[in-house]
Amino acid sequence: MRSFLLLSVLLACSMAEEIETKLSPLQAVSKSVESFSTNFYKTVSKNEKGNLITSPLSAGVVLSMAAYGARENTEKQMRDVLKLPADDTLGRSGFQNLIDNLNSVKDVELRLANKIFPKKGLEIKPEFKALTADSFRSAEEQLDFAQSAESASIINAWCQNKTNNKIKDLIKPDDLNSDTAMVLVNAVYFKGQWKKKFDAKNTEERPFHIDHKTVKNVSTMYQSVNIIYGVLPDLKAKFVEIPYKGEEVSMIIVLPDEVNGLAELEQKLENLDINTLRQKGYPHDVELYLPKFKIESTIELNNVLTEMGMEEMFSDKANFSGIADVPLKVSKVLQKAFIEVNEEGAEAAAATEIIIADRIQIETEIAQVKVDRPFYFCIRRKVDGEADGTFVELFVGSIKDPSIQFN
Numbered sequence: 268m269r270s271f272l273l274l275s276v277l278l279a280c281s282m283a284e285e286i287e288t289k290l291s292p293l294q295a296v297s298k299s300v301e302s303f304s305t306n307f308y309k310t311v312s313k314n315e316k317g318n319l320i321t322s323p324l325s326a327g328v329v330l331s332m333a334a335y336g337a338r339e340n341t342e343k344q345m346r347d348v349l350k351l352p353a354d355d356t357l358g359r360s361g362f363q364n365l366i367d368n369l370n371s372v373k374d375v376e377l378r379l380a381n382k383i384f385p386k387k388g389l390e391i392k393p394e395f396k397a398l399t400a401d402s403f404r405s406a407e408e409q410l411d412f413a414q415s416a417e418s419a420s421i422i423n424a425w426c427q428n429k430t431n432n433k434i435k436d437l438i439k440p441d442d443l444n445s446d447t448a449m450v451l452v453n454a455v456y457f458k459g460q461w462k463k464k465f466d467a468k469n470t471e472e473r474p475f476h477i478d479h480k481t482v483k484n485v486s487t488m489y490q491s492v493n494i495i496y497g498v499l500p501d502l503k504a505k506f507v508e509i510p511y512k513g514e515e516v517s518m519i520i521v522l523p524d525e526v527n528g529l530a531e532l533e534q535k536l537e538n539l540d541i542n543t544l545r546q547k548g549y550p551h552d553v554e555l556y557l558p559k560f561k562i563e564s565t566i567e568l569n570n571v572l573t574e575m576g577m578e579e580m581f582s583d584k585a586n587f588s589g590i591a592d593v594p595l596k597v598s599k600v601l602q603k604a605f606i607e608v609n610e611e612g613a614e615a616a617a618a619t620e621i622i623i624a625d626r627i628q629i630e631t632e633i634a635q636v637k638v639d640r641p642f643y644f645c646i647r648r649k650v651d652g653e654a655d656g657t658f659v660e661l662f663v664g665s666i667k668d669p670s671i672q673f674n
């Protein structure tokens with residue numbers, strides 16, 4: 268009998284080969300994560316018809332942790348899809364740097380937490396324990412999965428704590444049984460305030476075009492603000508970058524020119540290189556209309572990951588002999604994500620006044636950006652001090668109907 272590994276990913280977002288050797292470990296891993304993210308989101312978004320919020324980063328981190336315990340073809344498939352650096356020393360210190368970097372962001376709350384719950388008595392190899400502790404800052408807690416209700420409640424309590432109570436009930440007792448060998452969980456929590464808050468007095472019901480035929484009034488915020496704005500002709504879209512307090516994290520909104528342009532945009536996301544996006548825009552005075560939204564997505568990622576090429580880890584051929592000397596396979600990869608975007612940027616508002624420094628004005632004309640049709644968004648974090656910079660996307664998603672709060 269095969270034992271199961273259950274990889275869970277949950278997150279909450281309240282608010283609101285050659286080249287390799289030249290990159291720092293952090294840059295190498297950030298590039299891996301980014302490349303995985305794009306393919307991941309493309310695959311997820313094909314199947315999700317409603318509003319969507321997901322964190323490729325979170326999925327990438329927990330899967331990479333498992334990949335380092337995989338062997339033979341299972342390992343090869345995972346490495347290919349995750350685009351892990353060929354050099355393991357580089358990869359491992361890159362993850363360590365990335366996790367520490369994300370956990371040290373200033374002015375917003377950002378936490379990335381990993382935890383391994385092995386079953387009582389499972390002998391995890393010391394090398395794997397060392398890897399997860401050092402590179403992934405991960406702790407271990409043994410559970411008796413035969414006591415499924417109790418185990419689920421311990422895992423869910425941990426998740427809830429790490430996501431500031433935003434993600435509850437990630438795992439159901441039914442997901443666990445005496446065959447469960449291990450549950451790997453990754454949680455991301457983000458809460459940020461906009462650098463410039465929206466004034467609630469300007470929030471009104473304004474029309475949002477769900478499609479060519481349907482218009483709904485939705486609660487829409489407004490502000491006049493100087494932000495990066497640009498046109499993306501090859502994607503038939505425009506974008507704005509709205510910074511959070513501290514400017515280390517920002518939200519990018521990509522608004523298709525056409526009401527029904529989102530699906531096409533989502534299949535061309537490899538043309539949206541977030542590392543160079545800023546160069547396609549410039550600081551601009553923008554009249555920004557942005558709907559408030561609050562969504563939660565629960566996605567079982569087995570089909571997505573299989574489609575991406577990681578099928579062996581789910582099968583009886585799976586080889587995770589780097590984790591333990593018992594036959595192990597992955598039974599489920601779950602992700603639950605939450606986001607709320609409002610005037611503050613975050614749900615729990617702190618009343619801080621923020622003074623905005625004017626950016627250099629290149630154009631005097633004011634752009635009007637009305638986010639009044641289905642759009643794509645991402646929340647990204649700059650992870651190095653370089654001028655061009657290396658970014659990782661913490662969350663990505665799309666809004667098709669802001670009036671629907673949960674999917």
Ligand SMILES: *[C@@H]1O[C@H](CO)[C@@H](O)[C@H](O)[C@H]1NC(C)=O
Nearest residue numbers: 338339584585586587588594
């Ligand atoms: C798993 O991979 C290891 C390392 O290559 C190998 O020694 C072992 O025989 C493999 N296990 C199975 C069941 O194929």
Ligand SMILES: *[C@@H]1O[C@H](CO)[C@@H](O)[C@H](O)[C@H]1NC(C)=O
Nearest residue numbers: 425427428429430431432433
């Ligand atoms: C999470 O647990 C820590 C330590 O027990 C506690 O200090 C903190 O308040 C908890 N956070 C939440 C959101 O429950």
Ligand SMILES: *[C@@H]1O[C@H](CO)[C@@H](O)[C@H](O)[C@H]1NC(C)=O
Nearest residue numbers: 471472473474482483484485
């Ligand atoms: C939307 O709201 C405006 C007022 O803000 C109102 O005039 C209009 O009739 C509303 N449209 C719909 C479809 O409810």
